[in-house]
Amino acid sequence: MEALRCLPGVGPKGAQRMAYHLLQHDKPGAQRLAAALARALESIRRCAKCNSFTEEALCALCASPRRDAAQLCVVETPADLLMMEQTLAYSGLYFVLMGRLSPLDGIGPKEIGLDVLQRRALDGVVKEVIVATNFTNEGEATAHYIGEMFKERELKVTRIARGIPVGGELEYVDSGTLAQALAERRPV
Amino acid sequence: MEALRCLPGVGPKGAQRMAYHLLQHDKPGAQRLAAALARALESIRRCAKCNSFTEEALCALCASPRRDAAQLCVVETPADLLMMEQTLAYSGLYFVLMGRLSPLDGIGPKEIGLDVLQRRALDGVVKEVIVATNFTNEGEATAHYIGEMFKERELKVTRIARGIPVGGELEYVDSGTLAQALAERRPV
Numbered sequence: 001m002e003a004l005r006c007l008p009g010v011g012p013k014g015a016q017r018m019a020y021h022l023l024q025h026d027k028p029g030a031q032r033l034a035a036a037l038a039r040a041l042e043s044i045r046r047c048a049k050c051n052s053f054t055e056e057a058l059c060a061l062c063a064s065p066r067r068d069a070a071q072l073c074v075v076e077t078p079a080d081l082l083m084m085e086q087t088l089a090y091s092g093l094y095f096v097l098m099g100r101l102s103p104l105d106g107i108g109p110k111e112i113g114l115d116v117l118q119r120r121a122l123d124g125v126v127k128e129v130i131v132a133t134n135f136t137n138e139g140e141a142t143a144h145y146i147g148e149m150f151k152e153r154e155l156k157v158t159r160i161a162r163g164i165p166v167g168g169e170l171e172y173v174d175s176g177t178l179a180q181a182l183a184e185r186r187p188v
Numbered sequence: 189m190e191a192l193r194c195l196p197g198v199g200p201k202g203a204q205r206m207a208y209h210l211l212q213h214d215k216p217g218a219q220r221l222a223a224a225l226a227r228a229l230e231s232i233r234r235c236a237k238c239n240s241f242t243e244e245a246l247c248a249l250c251a252s253p254r255r256d257a258a259q260l261c262v263v264e265t266p267a268d269l270l271m272m273e274q275t276l277a278y279s280g281l282y283f284v285l286m287g288r289l290s291p292l293d294g295i296g297p298k299e300i301g302l303d304v305l306q307r308r309a310l311d312g313v314v315k316e317v318i319v320a321t322n323f324t325n326e327g328e329a330t331a332h333y334i335g336e337m338f339k340e341r342e343l344k345v346t347r348i349a350r351g352i353p354v355g356g357e358l359e360y361v362d363s364g365t366l367a368q369a370l371a372e373r374r375p376v
Contacts, residue, residue, distance in 0.1 A: 080358040089367035130373055134357040147376035161351030161372035166364040169322040170268040176354040179277035184349035184374075185318055188335035 049120065051113060052078050052096040061085075061094060068092045070127040074117065074146060076100050076134060084132060092130070095120055100138040101145055109145060118149055128156040135162060237308065239301060240266050240284040249273075249282060256280045258315040262305065262334060264288050264322060272320060280318070283308055288326040289333055297333065306337055316344040323350055 004015040022030040046052070047059035054060070061067060071092025075081050081094050097112040109115065121129050131146050133139035143159055150157045163181040164173055173181075192203040210218040234240070235247035242248070249255060259280025263269050269282050285300040297303065309317050319334050321327035331347055338345050351369040352361055361369075 075358065077359070083358050083361070083363065083366060084370070087363040087367040087370065089370050130370070131376065132358060132370070135352050135354055136357065139357075143376065157376045158373040159376050160366075160369040161349055161374060162354065162369075163349030163351035163372075164323050165353060166323055166350065166362065166368055169324065169327075170263065170271050170320060171265070173271070174354065175271065175275040178271060178348075179275040180354055181348040181350075182272070182275065182277050182318070182320070184351075185346040186349060186372075188319065188331065188345045188347050 050081075050094045050096055051098060051116070052081055052094065066091075069125045071130060072121055072126045072128070073130040073132050075132050076139065076142070080132065080134075092128075093126075097133070097142070100133060100136075101142040102138050112142070114145065114149065117146070121150065121155060122153065126155065128158060131157065131159045238269075238282045238284055239286060239304070240269055240282065254279075257313045259318060260309055260314045260316070261318040261320050263320050264327065264330070268320065268322075280316075281314075285321070285330070288321060288324075289330040290326050300330070302333065302337065305334070309338065309343060310341065314343065316346060319345065319347045 001012070001015040001019045004010055004018050005012070007015075010018070022033075043055045044053050045055070047054040047062055048057055049062040050059060052059050052061075056063070068091050071090075072095055073084060073090060073092055074095045074097065075084060076097050076099065078096055078098075081096055084090050084094070095117050097114075097117070099107055099112040101107060101109065101112065120126070129146065129150060131143045133142045133146075147157050147159075162177075162184060164170070164177060170178065189200070189203040189207045192198055192206050193200070195203075198206070210221075231243045232241050233243070235242040235250055236245055237250040238247060240247050240249075244251070256279050259278075260283055261272060261278060261280055262283045262285065263272060264285050264287065266284055266286075269284055272278050272282070283305050285302075285305070287295055287300040289295060289297065289300065308314070317334065317338060319331045321330045321334075335345050335347075349372070350365075351372060352358070352365060358366065
């Protein structure tokens, strides 16, 4: 039970339920889980190009010849990468920071590999860096830092749009978002 | 009880509770409500300039000399107007459609006063029409129609931005919005 508590969202009760369930009703499941965890811990490493999780030296995306190498999308986490892929709207490559700037927690540019990103983006092939960090304070600070980093370079740096969600109605949108959407209005 | 059912969101049970509450515990409240409704029905009319509700010929916003008459924000409802005002980010004037294009329901350009809007926006003072209709199908169709309407005129037509809300995290945003935010990315 104590060991299961390391899973996110699992409290004492949940851990207890899980432990008894595995021991009473699903011993093979517990064995598979133990083996899968051990195997993952051993074989999963970071992609040499995008810093995401992979079992090979290069992840499937970075290794694919069908992706557009001129676009590099910077995301905070592998989960965000997955979200971008699910839109089916992006065909470029990625760079995963595995975090965000957060000076209060001692997370600076080095800790999230912004120096690695700089070398990666200036390889001569990348033409556009698309910053897709979250629209939280830390995500915005990270985006700002990345923008400054490539300021004097021959590189287009863009930020995904802020505004009102698809299907969104003004009446139910918070006023901060509405103010942003107004400030960033664009010609029809 | 039957009469209270005309209020939005009030079902049979709610109407019953309201009716008994007013009669048993709050007769003065019921009297005030009856008087307020009667007074409102008598004195509330449409602003001659923006089409919103008002008790005068012109609403307080249209009559104010402190508003920027060069900007005209088009919204669907008075509630949307109120939302825009709450952002404290807009100082121009409004035009309230009191609806949206919805051909299936028989609501065409005339029904939401787009001809009135055209005359209003071409008064020579208005320099920019900011379309702030909802990002629903009908709202988007209405925005498109307004854009076409002023296409050949000396008038800037803008649309409030679509994208990821303030504070939004990629992981929790729907993929349609993320795809839009990607498509409408802008230089940092």
